C-alpha cells in the first residue's frame with residue numbers, strides 16, 4: 001500500500017533508466033532537491049501566488065507525489081542511492097562490505113554520494129562528524145547528520161535487527177538549529193491526560209527551514225530553571241520535526257518590563273482546581289532532557305476539561321461557524337494536545353511550521369489549512385456569534401441579532417446602555433462589537449423579538465467575562481474581520497429620542513410598516529399613551545388613545561404630518 005511514484009522518479013536525471021550490467025536487484029536511496037532549485041521553485045510559486053515550500057525535503061516529497069510527471073520533471077529532482085536490499089546476478093558476486101556495495105552501485109550507473117569515509121575507530125568517526133558540522137552548510141542539499149554503519153556484511157548479519165532498526169547502523173544527527181526570538185506570552189495548554197503544560201507563544205521565527213510560533217516549556221520547574229519571563233528574548237532550538245524548545249533566556253537583554261509566569265491554581269480552560277503531582281507517570285515526556293530531570297506536573301482536576309475545550313474549538317471552526325476547511329476533529333485534538341492551540345483565537349495564529357511536527361501532516365494539507373484559515377478570517381456576524389459558542393445562542397438567535405442589530409435594534413435606542421463611550425453607535429466591525437456588546441444589558445437584549453431571557457443573560461455573561469474580551473481582542477489583532485449587515489435602508493436620526501403611539505387605521509402603510517419606519521429613524525414605539533409620549537399618530541377611527549392623549553396634552557398628528565417627519 002502506498003503511492004506509485006515510478007513515473008515521477010524516472011524524471012530525476014540521475015536515476016538510470018537502464019543499468020550498465022544485467023542484474024536483478026532492489027536498490028535503496030533518497031530523492032532530494034537542491035537548495036538552489038528550491039529557491040527557483042519558490043520564486044515561481046510566489047509569482048503565481050501559490051504557497052511556498054518550507055524546505056527542500058517537503059518540496060521533494062511534494063514533487064514525487066505530483067500527479068503530473070511533467071511537473072515532477074520540471075522540478076529537477078536528484079538522487080543518492082546507498083543500499084542494496086536484494087541482489088541476483090550470474091556475473092557479479094554480492095559485495096562483502098558496505099564500501100564495495102557503494103562502489104558496485106556506482107558501477108551499475110546509480111548516483112552515490114561521494115562523501116563517505118571508512119573509519120577505523122570512534123575518534124575518526126568523531127572527527128568526520130565535526131568536519132561535517134562546518135561543511136554541511138556548503139552543500140547544495142540539506143544535511144541533518146551522518147549515518148554510521150558497520151562495514152563488514154558478515155558482522156552486519158550477525159548483529160541483525162531490533163524490530164525494524166538495524167543494530168549495525170545508527171544516525172548521528174548534527175546539533176539542533178538555534179535561533180533567538182521574543183516570548184510574547186506564556187499560555188497553559190491542556191493535554192489529553194489532563195496535564196497542563198506551559199507553552200511559550202513566540203514572535204514568529206524561521207528555524208530549521210520553517211516558521212514557528214510556539215515552543216514548549218515542559219513544566220513549572222523548567223520555567224524556573226530557565227527563568228523565562230514574558231517579554232524575554234530567548235534561544236530556541238528545533239531538532240528534526242518536533243515542537244521547538246526554549247533552551248535559554250537572554251537575561252542581559254531585559255528591559256525591566258518582563259513579566260514572571262506562575263502556574264495558575266485554577267485551570268485557565270475550565271476554571272477547576274489545579275493539582276501538582278510529583279513525577280506523575282501520566283506525564284508525557286517529550287524529550288530525553290525532560291525524562292532525565294522531570295519533577296512535577298500540574299493537572300486539571302476536571303476530567304472533562306480537555307474534551308470541553310476540544311468541543312469548543314470544533315464548534316468554532318465548524319461549517320456554521322468560521323467554516324475552516326481541513327480542520328477536522330482529529331486535527332483539532334492533536335493541535336490542542338501538542339499545545340499549538342489552546343483556545344479558539346489561537347487558530348488564527350497558526351504558522352505552517354507549527355503544523356509540521358504533527359505526524360503525517362502532509363505539506364499540502366498544511367498549506368491548504370493555512371489558506372482556509374486565512375480565508376475564514378472574513379466572517380459574517382451571524383456565523384461569528386454562533387462560533388463563539390455562547391450558551392443559548394444557537395444559529396437562529398445569532399441570525400436574529402445579526403439581522404436586527406443595525407436596523408430595528410438600534411444602539412442609540414438602548415435604554416440601559418451607558419452611552420457615548422464607544423467610537424460608533426452602530427456595529428460595523430469587531431472593534432464595535434468589543435466596545436459595545438459588553439455594555440448591552442439584559443433588558444436591551446430582550447428587546448430583540450425572539451431573544452429569550454436565558455439567551456439574554458448568557459450574552460451579558462459571556463461578553464462581560466474578561467477572558468471572552470481577551471479572545472475577541474486577540475482575534476481582532478490577528479485580522480479577523482466581522483462582516484455586518486449595515487441595514488438595508490440608510491439610517492437617519494430624525495426621530496431620535498422621540499416616542500410614538502399609533503392609533504386608528506393608517507391609509508399609506510400597515511401598523512408594522514409604520515413601526516419599522518419609526519424604529520429605523522431612531523424613534524421608539526409604545527403601545528399606550530403616557531406623559532412621555534412625544535406624538536400620537538392618529539389614523540381613521542382613532543380609539544381611546546386619542547382621548548387619553550388629549551387629556552395629557554400629548555401632541556396629536558395626522559398620518560400626513562407623520563409622513564413629513566420621516
Ligand SMILES: [Zn+2]
Nearest residue numbers: 267270300305
Ligand atoms: Zn480544566
